[in-house]
Amino acid sequence: MTAAALSALLGHWRRHPVQLAMLLAGLALATALWSGVQALNAEARAAYDRAGALLGEAELSRLEAPAGLIDPADYIALRRAGWRVSPIVEGRADLGATRVTLLGIDPLTAPAGPAATDLPEADPAAFLVPPGLGFAAPETIREVGEAPFPLIAAPEVPVGQVLVDIAIAQAHLGLGGQISRLTILPGQPRFVPPLAELVPHLQRVDPGEETDLAALTDSFHLNLTAFGLLSFAVGLFIVHAAVGLAFEQRRPVFRTLRALGLPLRRLMALLAAEMLLFGLLAGSAGLVLGYLVAGALLPDVAATLRGLYGAPVPGALAFRPEWAAAGLAMAMAGVLVAGGQSLAQLARLPILAPAQPRAWARASGRAMRLQGAGAVALALVALTLTFRGEGLVAGFVLLAALLLSAALAVPLVLAALLSLGERLARGPVAHWFWADSRQNLPRLSLALMALMLALAANIGVGTMVSSFRATFIGWLDQRLAAELYVTARTEAEGEELRAFLEPRSDAILPVWYAEATVAGRPARIYGTKDHATFRDHWPLIAEGPNPWDRLAAGEGVMINEQLARSADLWPGDAVVLPGAGRFDVAGVYSDYGNPNAQVMLGIDAFLAAFPRAPRLSHAVRMDPDEVPAMMAQLQDRLGLPATMMSDQAQAKAVSLQIFERTFVVTRALNILTLSVAALALFASLVTLSGMRMAQLAPLWALGLTRARLAALDLGRGMVLAALTAVLALPVGLALAQVLLAVINVQAFGWRLPLQLFPGDWLTLGFWALLAALAACALPALKLARSAPADLIRVFVQER
Amino acid sequence: MTRPSPPPTGSEVAARAALETRDLVKRFRTGEGPVEVLRGVSFTLTPGQSLALTGESGSGKSTLLHICAGLEPADDGAVLVQGHDIARLSEAESAALRRGTLGLVFQQFNLIPSLDVDRNLSFQARLAGHHDPARIAALAERLGLAALLNRYPEELSGGQQQRVAIGRCLAARPAVVLADEPTGNLDEATGDAVLDLLLEACRDAGAALLLVTHSQRLAARCDGRLHLQSGRVAPA
Numbered sequence A: 001m002t003a004a005a006l007s008a009l010l011g012h013w014r015r016h017p018v019q020l021a022m023l024l025a026g027l028a029l030a031t032a033l034w035s036g037v038q039a040l041n042a043e044a045r046a047a048y049d050r051a052g053a054l055l056g057e058a059e060l061s062r063l064e065a066p067a068g069l070i071d072p073a074d075y076i077a078l079r080r081a082g083w084r085v086s087p088i089v090e091g092r093a094d095l096g097a098t099r100v101t102l103l104g105i106d107p108l109t110a111p112a113g114p115a116a117t118d119l120p121e122a123d124p125a126a127f128l129v130p131p132g133l134g135f136a137a138p139e140t141i142r143e144v145g146e147a148p149f150p151l152i153a154a155p156e157v158p159v160g161q162v163l164v165d166i167a168i169a170q171a172h173l174g175l176g177g178q179i180s181r182l183t184i185l186p187g188q189p190r191f192v193p194p195l196a197e198l199v200p201h202l203q204r205v206d207p208g209e210e211t212d213l214a215a216l217t218d219s220f221h222l223n224l225t226a227f228g229l230l231s232f233a234v235g236l237f238i239v240h241a242a243v244g245l246a247f248e249q250r251r252p253v254f255r256t257l258r259a260l261g262l263p264l265r266r267l268m269a270l271l272a273a274e275m276l277l278f279g280l281l282a283g284s285a286g287l288v289l290g291y292l293v294a295g296a297l298l299p300d301v302a303a304t305l306r307g308l309y310g311a312p313v314p315g316a317l318a319f320r321p322e323w324a325a326a327g328l329a330m331a332m333a334g335v336l337v338a339g340g341q342s343l344a345q346l347a348r349l350p351i352l353a354p355a356q357p358r359a360w361a362r363a364s365g366r367a368m369r370l371q372g373a374g375a376v377a378l379a380l381v382a383l384t385l386t387f388r389g390e391g392l393v394a395g396f397v398l399l400a401a402l403l404l405s406a407a408l409a410v411p412l413v414l415a416a417l418l419s420l421g422e423r424l425a426r427g428p429v430a431h432w433f434w435a436d437s438r439q440n441l442p443r444l445s446l447a448l449m450a451l452m453l454a455l456a457a458n459i460g461v462g463t464m465v466s467s468f469r470a471t472f473i474g475w476l477d478q479r480l481a482a483e484l485y486v487t488a489r490t491e492a493e494g495e496e497l498r499a500f501l502e503p504r505s506d507a508i509l510p511v512w513y514a515e516a517t518v519a520g521r522p523a524r525i526y527g528t529k530d531h532a533t534f535r536d537h538w539p540l541i542a543e544g545p546n547p548w549d550r551l552a553a554g555e556g557v558m559i560n561e562q563l564a565r566s567a568d569l570w571p572g573d574a575v576v577l578p579g580a581g582r583f584d585v586a587g588v589y590s591d592y593g594n595p596n597a598q599v600m601l602g603i604d605a606f607l608a609a610f611p612r613a614p615r616l617s618h619a620v621r622m623d624p625d626e627v628p629a630m631m632a633q634l635q636d637r638l639g640l641p642a643t644m645m646s647d648q649a650q651a652k653a654v655s656l657q658i659f660e661r662t663f664v665v666t667r668a669l670n671i672l673t674l675s676v677a678a679l680a681l682f683a684s685l686v687t688l689s690g691m692r693m694a695q696l697a698p699l700w701a702l703g704l705t706r707a708r709l710a711a712l713d714l715g716r717g718m719v720l721a722a723l724t725a726v727l728a729l730p731v732g733l734a735l736a737q738v739l740l741a742v743i744n745v746q747a748f749g750w751r752l753p754l755q756l757f758p759g760d761w762l763t764l765g766f767w768a769l770l771a772a773l774a775a776c777a778l779p780a781l782k783l784a785r786s787a788p789a790d791l792i793r794v795f796v797q798e799r
Numbered sequence B: 001m002t003r004p005s006p007p008p009t010g011s012e013v014a015a016r017a018a019l020e021t022r023d024l025v026k027r028f029r030t031g032e033g034p035v036e037v038l039r040g041v042s043f044t045l046t047p048g049q050s051l052a053l054t055g056e057s058g059s060g061k062s063t064l065l066h067i068c069a070g071l072e073p074a075d076d077g078a079v080l081v082q083g084h085d086i087a088r089l090s091e092a093e094s095a096a097l098r099r100g101t102l103g104l105v106f107q108q109f110n111l112i113p114s115l116d117v118d119r120n121l122s123f124q125a126r127l128a129g130h131h132d133p134a135r136i137a138a139l140a141e142r143l144g145l146a147a148l149l150n151r152y153p154e155e156l157s158g159g160q161q162q163r164v165a166i167g168r169c170l171a172a173r174p175a176v177v178l179a180d181e182p183t184g185n186l187d188e189a190t191g192d193a194v195l196d197l198l199l200e201a202c203r204d205a206g207a208a209l210l211l212v213t214h215s216q217r218l219a220a221r222c223d224g225r226l227h228l229q230s231g232r233v234a235p236a
């Protein structure tokens, strides 16, 4: 009996191969986008872990200075007291053609991690003695090109990092003898004086606490995850629609099977098994696809993470079985969620329930009321969170509530609009057109909801990026006001440089900084010279009285927006700079693209507090026409390589490039989501067209040509898509506002003004209609070409 | 080469005939090879005349009706509606013919599911461009549909649906009415009443009626009678 029932059930798919293809494609795509994003995240997390494991730090406690750097005296004191600790220096530095993280270790005390055991053989003397020797991943070596010391390929070293001797790193980072952190080695002697006595100002960090990098990049990964989830949801809409329609179409089969004595339970088990089989098939295909998607996106993601956070993420993807298993499980869960409703409906349905189109519509009329209630409830959640919510997670919940609420409202609003059209319609055909669109709305509403979500996400993210871009470009103009930027390689060269530039420029503005911890956050403190460049151009978003005078006088400091928002420090508040003292906040400035806190301190106060800060980088104000000549002179007279200087245009170009790269991934995911939505619409229309013969045949018999009916069907698809696109606009703008005013603030620490780009909307609307046209064209064409025999069949009884 | 012009009597008949078929042949391809359902069916129907078409189940009555309505092509022979050979019409012209000249009542799937009874009743009349609300109200009254105007087709019984289809057809004032067992789902009394209406309306409007029915009693009420047997018409 089971075999016979199974063949009757599966026969449906043999006669509707397109529907089956859609179901599988939808599920495969959903799985692909979701698992693709997960692969990206897993790769990045693995890279962070590898970075921690390299020096064995993942398992060991460490000592850090809240003020930023550890004095060598502390290190010596600890060693003398018997503590077994190993110093590490870490910092970002330009090396050859790129920027890397220099990791300086003391090979004699370094703990036994891969760095101590797995690195290729090298001459220990060459490692210790200047110019030194570096270990780096082959990828990093390729990017660096020419380095001041030889580089040896070591795949164990995370991409973007270079492992050198501690002294070499200190020299390159201009740290003097200062140390970034001390690793507490295993097997300490029994009786050592407690740390709290020896070095009370140092802080012990135990392993297992999240690494800085992981914490820093969390928001980025959360962003990706949110997008992956959105794509998955959109994909599930397709599956849900396809499964629902297949159930609807097979109702006569169910009825016959049950009338012939197949128990309901057996029937449901068979259907569930069928869906799980589809989940397995499509999930596997989705995994392959997701792997390809992730592989294609990873270079950009890696570049973003490295550029923005200095996170060592490689550009190549590794295969992880646990990732595949999770992806497959998601596909299975997805298909069960999508099919569960239909199964539940089947369980409740009386055996002889007729397959009536309007019964369906009525049942979904109840569903619509439920949906309406859901939409209102979610809108209330969103509203509450807008005023009460705090934190990134609340931000994302707000986002989800907003989007879901809007999606649920789509069918309701469309139904209202279609009834309006019906009431305003004149001729009989126009009247039928609106009534028929409204009646078929429930079958299309899932696809339309998916389309709305994709469009809104596009508008929202697009507006966010464009607003950001416009603000960023304006901000760059202010921030990069100097005509020339030069960096010396050594302190001596720096001095030479300043002496050379002094008589030949309008002003030399030092770009000197010290790493520190301010208000509990990793920060950079910059020494700032009092100059019109700052007074005229600096992008202040909040200021107290006479901010620049107070800065110059050493009374106040300027802090960046990230620090101001995260620590809630505003003009009038005071902030403690470790080693420098307590200062009033004189002003807050915007500082986009920088994940860390930043403080501007008057140059005199800065030099007094951080006498050992490297004095290498400078911004030079001068006649812009003379910049090329000056760059040539610096090369000839001081032997400064061209890579150590850039004019304003170059500096801006580099910043913009980093900016653009940051959003490559977002854009790609956006486009993928939109394509999935178009596919959802296509799937629904194709499936629907199979059921529409009975609705259209009477009209044909009454004298409407097939071509006209097809044109009307096409028009209906376009009208629905256009209305959906119009609905997506306000939702997208609300989304953009949430992204700009809530998510960005929480994730990056800056708030951006919303700007409107109607041109982009028109372009997107055009693409949406084109996608809808593509989705509607095939079913319409099929209808226009359908043989009269197919239509007549409707009128012949018992068929 | 020019075609020989048809004999004058032919065009005379054609001018008078509302519907005429000449040697219609229809074959269906099935799994067991072609089946010839119609093997040369000829008859003529003049305006105002009513013809009953009888025959056992599967004898080809519905097929003949569909061919007359231009919904299905014949394999051989011709159908003339008001003198026009419908095989020569383009799809648009054939659709226009169905809209303006023909009235069709099928065995089932007559109604447009997304429109309520009222809209279904007036649909064809509005398509044909002579919508008359008073006539529709009168028809609805006589067909016993007055209380059902705001219902949707699936909320009606089979017989109610058929009555709506008849009302829709009559509201459009077609010149030729083709009805396939229009009273098949009705009880005897209602069936009689509806047939009365159909015959009366056709006679009043001078419309020709081809009525498929299984009932000898109903067939007897028509002006003439055709019996389909083995693919040919035999006068009953």
Ligand SMILES: Nc1ncnc2c1ncn2[C@@H]1O[C@H](COP(=O)(O)OP(=O)(O)OP(=O)(O)O)[C@@H](O)[C@H]1O
Binding pocket: A796, A797, B028, B029, B030, B037, B055, B056, B057, B058, B059, B060, B061, B062, B063, B064
């Ligand atoms: N598309 C088709 N393909 C194959 N055979 C067909 C097709 N349509 C009709 N037939 C066959 O043609 C014959 C005539 O069918 P038709 O529907 O015209 O019969 P009918 O006289 O209207 O019967 P009933 O009184 O039961 O309605 C039947 O034997 C039927 O099986």
Ligand SMILES: [Mg+2]
Binding pocket: B061, B062, B063, B107, B180
């Ligand atoms: Mg029949």
